[in-house]
Amino acid sequence: MLKVRSIDMEMVPLTHYLFLSATLFVIGVVGVLVRRNAIVVFMSIEIMLNAVNISLIAFDRYLNLHDGQIFSFMVMCVAAAEVSVGLAIIISLFRNKPTINLDEFNIMKS
Amino acid sequence: MLLKLTSLVPLYPLIGCIINGFFGLRIGKNAVGLIAAGSVGLSFLTTLIIFIGLVMTPAEERVFEQVLFTWMAVGDFTAEFGFQVDPLSMTMMLFVTGVGFLIHVYSIGYMHEEYSFYRFFAYMNLFMFSMLLLIMGNNFLIMFIGWEGVGCCSYFLIGYYFEKKSACDAGTKAFVMNRVGDFAFLLAVMYIFNIFGSIDFTTVFHAAPEKLIYDSETVTIITMLLFVGACGKSAQIPLYTWLPDAMEGPTPVSALIHAATMVTAGVYMVVRCNALFALAPITMWTVAFIGGATAIFAATIGMTQFDIKRVLAYSTVSQIGYMFMAVGVGAYTAAIFHMVTHAFFKACLFLGSGSVIHGLHGEQDMRKMGALKSHMPITFVTFFVSTLAIAGIFPLSGFFSKDEILYHALMDGNFILWGMGITGALLTAFYMFRLVFMTFFGKSNVDPQVHPHESPKIMTMPLVILAGLAFFGGALGIPLFHGWHILHNWLEPVFYFDMPSALEHSAHLLHEQGKHAPSWSHLLQPEGDHNVWVEIALMLLSLSIAVAGIFGAYICYIKKPHLPDLLTEGQWGYDLVKNKYDVDEIYDETIVKPTLEGSKLLWKECDAKGIDGAVNGTAQILGWLSNQARNFQSGFVRNYALFMVVGFIGLLIISL
Numbered sequence A: 001m002l003k004v005r006s007i008d009m010e011m012v013p014l015t016h017y018l019f020l021s022a023t024l025f026v027i028g029v030v031g032v033l034v035r036r037n038a039i040v041v042f043m044s045i046e047i048m049l050n051a052v053n054i055s056l057i058a059f060d061r062y063l064n065l066h067d068g069q070i071f072s073f074m075v076m077c078v079a080a081a082e083v084s085v086g087l088a089i090i091i092s093l094f095r096n097k098p099t100i101n102l103d104e105f106n107i108m109k110s
Numbered sequence B: 001m002l003l004k005l006t007s008l009v010p011l012y013p014l015i016g017c018i019i020n021g022f023f024g025l026r027i028g029k030n031a032v033g034l035i036a037a038g039s040v041g042l043s044f045l046t047t048l049i050i051f052i053g054l055v056m057t058p059a060e061e062r063v064f065e066q067v068l069f070t071w072m073a074v075g076d077f078t079a080e081f082g083f084q085v086d087p088l089s090m091t092m093m094l095f096v097t098g099v100g101f102l103i104h105v106y107s108i109g110y111m112h113e114e115y116s117f118y119r120f121f122a123y124m125n126l127f128m129f130s131m132l133l134l135i136m137g138n139n140f141l142i143m144f145i146g147w148e149g150v151g152c153c154s155y156f157l158i159g160y161y162f163e164k165k166s167a168c169d170a171g172t173k174a175f176v177m178n179r180v181g182d183f184a185f186l187l188a189v190m191y192i193f194n195i196f197g198s199i200d201f202t203t204v205f206h207a208a209p210e211k212l213i214y215d216s217e218t219v220t221i222i223t224m225l226l227f228v229g230a231c232g233k234s235a236q237i238p239l240y241t242w243l244p245d246a247m248e249g250p251t252p253v254s255a256l257i258h259a260a261t262m263v264t265a266g267v268y269m270v271v272r273c274n275a276l277f278a279l280a281p282i283t284m285w286t287v288a289f290i291g292g293a294t295a296i297f298a299a300t301i302g303m304t305q306f307d308i309k310r311v312l313a314y315s316t317v318s319q320i321g322y323m324f325m326a327v328g329v330g331a332y333t334a335a336i337f338h339m340v341t342h343a344f345f346k347a348c349l350f351l352g353s354g355s356v357i358h359g360l361h362g363e364q365d366m367r368k369m370g371a372l373k374s375h376m377p378i379t380f381v382t383f384f385v386s387t388l389a390i391a392g393i394f395p396l397s398g399f400f401s402k403d404e405i406l407y408h409a410l411m412d413g414n415f416i417l418w419g420m421g422i423t424g425a426l427l428t429a430f431y432m433f434r435l436v437f438m439t440f441f442g443k444s445n446v447d448p449q450v451h452p453h454e455s456p457k458i459m460t461m462p463l464v465i466l467a468g469l470a471f472f473g474g475a476l477g478i479p480l481f482h483g484w485h486i487l488h489n490w491l492e493p494v495f496y497f498d499m500p501s502a503l504e505h506s507a508h509l510l511h512e513q514g515k516h517a518p519s520w521s522h523l524l525q526p527e528g529d530h531n532v533w534v535e536i537a538l539m540l541l542s543l544s545i546a547v548a549g550i551f552g553a554y555i556c557y558i559k560k561p562h563l564p565d566l567l568t569e570g571q572w573g574y575d576l577v578k579n580k581y582d583v584d585e586i587y588d589e590t591i592v593k594p595t596l597e598g599s600k601l602l603w604k605e606c607d608a609k610g611i612d613g614a615v616n617g618t619a620q621i622l623g624w625l626s627n628q629a630r631n632f633q634s635g636f637v638r639n640y641a642l643f644m645v646v647g648f649i650g651l652l653i654i655s656l
Helices: A014-034 A038-063 A067-096 B002-027 B029-056 B087-110 B117-136 B140-158 B165-196 B201-211 B217-234 B242-248 B251-260 B262-272 B281-304 B308-328 B332-359 B377-391 B397-411 B415-440 B457-477 B486-491 B499-512 B532-559 B563-568 B572-578 B580-630 B637-655
Strands: B064-074 B077-085
Touching: A014 A038, A014 B637, A038 A067, B002 B029, B002 B064, B002 B077, B002 B117, B029 B087, B029 B117, B077 B087, B077 B117, B077 B140, B087 B117, B087 B251, B087 B262, B087 B332, B087 B457, B087 B486, B117 B140, B117 B251, B117 B262, B140 B165, B140 B217, B140 B242, B140 B251, B140 B262, B165 B201, B165 B217, B165 B242, B201 B499, B217 B262, B217 B281, B217 B308, B242 B251, B242 B308, B251 B262, B251 B308, B251 B332, B262 B308, B262 B332, B281 B308, B281 B415, B281 B572, B281 B580, B308 B332, B308 B397, B308 B415, B332 B377, B332 B397, B332 B457, B332 B486, B377 B397, B377 B415, B377 B457, B377 B532, B397 B415, B397 B457, B397 B532, B415 B532, B457 B486, B532 B563, B572 B580
Parallel strands: none
Antiparallel strands: B064 B077
16 A cells, blocks of 8 residues: 655655656766767766666655665666676777777677 | 288289389399289289189179278268279279280380380389279279379370480370360269269269259269260370370380270279269260260271371270260170270280381381281281271171170161261271281381391280180170170179169159159160161171271282372372371360460469569568668667667657
8 A cells, every 4th residue: 555645845846856857867868879978978877877766766755665765776786887897898999999989889780 | 701802903013013113223124024014913813813702792792892991081071992893893803904914924025125124114013003993992082093093104104215205295295185084083073072972982873863863964064074084084086186196105005004904994984983874864975976986087097097006096096986885875884895805906906016016126107017927927817816806807806896886876776876886897997907918918118127027925925815815705795695695794783773763763853843854754665675686687787897898908908009099199188187187286276385375474474473573572672671771770889779769759659
């Protein structure tokens, strides 16, 4: 059973968090799509992940549950792991060609 | 007990075929010949044993069925693999295996120089197997397997010398023409199943008088289709042109397949289905007239040919015409009688001509023969006896069988038919003696390089036996005296048909349909007594006709050898007959060429452009689409991410 807690009037309403989260996510998506620098693309992915985290926490507080917090930790862990792997990939890319401009890399088209 | 051996009869040739076909090259010619002839000989012995068993059973119970297994069962349809032995199939089995054995023995000598000796005998044994299936099957489907099998073996053996184009063409022609008939036969079998719900001989023929109305469209269509099938196999007008061309095959093949056995399969089939044909007077009338017309038509062509085997081929077509004439007037016994005697004398004639060709190292043109009787005494005597038999000279076998047919044709009240028969008899005597005089008498026209010689014993022995059978075979059916016609007494139970009750059933069925049955009372009048005096008069007449034919041939080819040339010089009628009435050319123009052109059109327009175009077009369109889709795979990660986003948005829109 979901038990909705009475919302204090002075609290920031849920929609604001969700708008923030969505805005950050779109910024991340656009960053992934338009930027060429691999590091920046990477940072954009982090922004998207954290945008999700914000919405998770917001719902968690709103519904008075604790699953969202656990999930956000989970996401952080995955993000940390991803960062380590991703940076390693970027370094190996840089070793192949002295650039990290993603437009120079189309080796997936074999 | 003896009858239980039935299934062994076709088994021996099959085993022989398998051994010769697969190991023939390795086991050597002597073994191949021994196996081939031995297996057919064993079949013949087994048939004799079964014959004894059948004779010992009472006449009414002389139908023995042996079902080996159920071949297929689909819904209401069941087809058994079984054999049926009754007096009719017994008669066929006896002469097919007997004559077949003699021809196999003869072939060992005749084919000895051939490289693919084993191939020849494998096909011959396969033919014997198929032929035995055809005559022993207990339902239409087994008969059809045999029917197709003999056609197939005929094709193989006509094209035995496959390096010769004419032989290949002849084989194809025979096969295609047979297919026309086979198709009609198959349609008839389907129609029969549709009406009776069974294809078993016993069931169908028992139910025929109860389910089919006398002279109704259904029974006429069925019997007409069956008859078209018989025409194809038995070389009757209009499907006869393949048989003369089939002479491209080795001579023993012509003797076995294209004279004694396979070509008579059509007659056998019609006789076997006599219960259906008895209900279809229109078909009977057609059968009789097609038979009579073929008898005369082929005989006239036979008078003008110079190839020794072609003359015999046209003679075969003509003689089978006689058999159909007999069937058409309801004289089934006479048809079978003539079939048996014809097998004897025609096999002997073909083997004799083979012996002549063998002795002349492959010469077939009668203009380059002559005066061979001193060089080949045994061949000459046997050939002469068989010629007397086919010409209908008393007391040889052909005299009795042909006379019986003519008698029945006349008793049927049909003078035109009888006239056709008697004219055919005159022509037969003429062209057969023309053949004998040109080959064995007169002065020698043999190429001086060639030294004619008598054939080895292995070839002359079968000739002597067959000539003996051709001489004495008439004893099977001596007319005039009641009870002396052995074949008639033997076959009578098979041909028993209760016409009054069949007509009663028909009237009843018509009444149920609310129609009025026509008066059939004239059909029920008792047959007139066997008129001995008419028969004796007919015998004398046909004997004098035969002698007249022989005398004519004597005048033309011995007395005044220049007479034929003088008579035929520049006659357009003669040229027409010599060109076989241009029937081949007419068929070429009206049927073969349009079919070929149509096929070419279908091939080039429909197949190459339409079907291939559709298939290739599909491939091309797919190729083009794939080429377009290839552009999506740019290799840039960001493009893939873009597609992902677009996809997500798309999914979102759909789910909203």
